[in-house]
Amino acid sequence: MFDNWRVRRRGQHCQATVVHAQQAAKIATNDYRKYQFVVDVHPPGAEPVRLEITETFTVGGLKPAVGDIVGVRWDATSNRAVFDLDGDPRYDIKALRAQQDARRKDLLDQPPD
Numbered sequence: 001m002f003d004n005w006r007v008r009r010r011g012q013h014c015q016a017t018v019v020h021a022q023q024a025a026k027i028a029t030n031d032y033r034k035y036q037f038v039v040d041v042h043p044p045g046a047e048p049v050r051l052e053i054t055e056t057f058t059v060g061g062l063k064p065a066v067g068d069i070v071g072v073r074w075d076a077t078s079n080r081a082v083f084d085l086d087g088d089p090r091y092d093i094k095a096l097r098a099q100q101d102a103r104r105k106d107l108l109d110q111p112p113d
Contacts, residue, residue: 016069016072017068018038020038021036071084
């Protein structure tokens with residue numbers, strides 16, 4: 001748990017491609033599920049690294065799927081990564097709502113067809 005905190009705080013921001021995603025066999029709670037992801041992390045100026053990330057998401061929540069390119073924080077010394085999904089409207093509900101509000105305002109400012 002603390003390792004993830006350290007990676008999230010000090011890790012290098014990278015892009016990663018999700019190559020596998022599945023719900024873990026153990027159920028966390030009624031509202032949350034643990035998911036296991038295999039990702040290919042692409043650090044700038046280095047070879048890609050394939051890692052496993054275990055993350056908890058709400059049952060009906062937004063979570064990465066196979067083929068998605070997502071932000072991660074990667075620590076080369078521990079060879080660990082954690083998702084960095086804040087601000088991505090595909091997974092961050094606040095960012096999604098802000099994007100939808102901006103789109104609505106834009107549509108209201110345009111004349112009808």
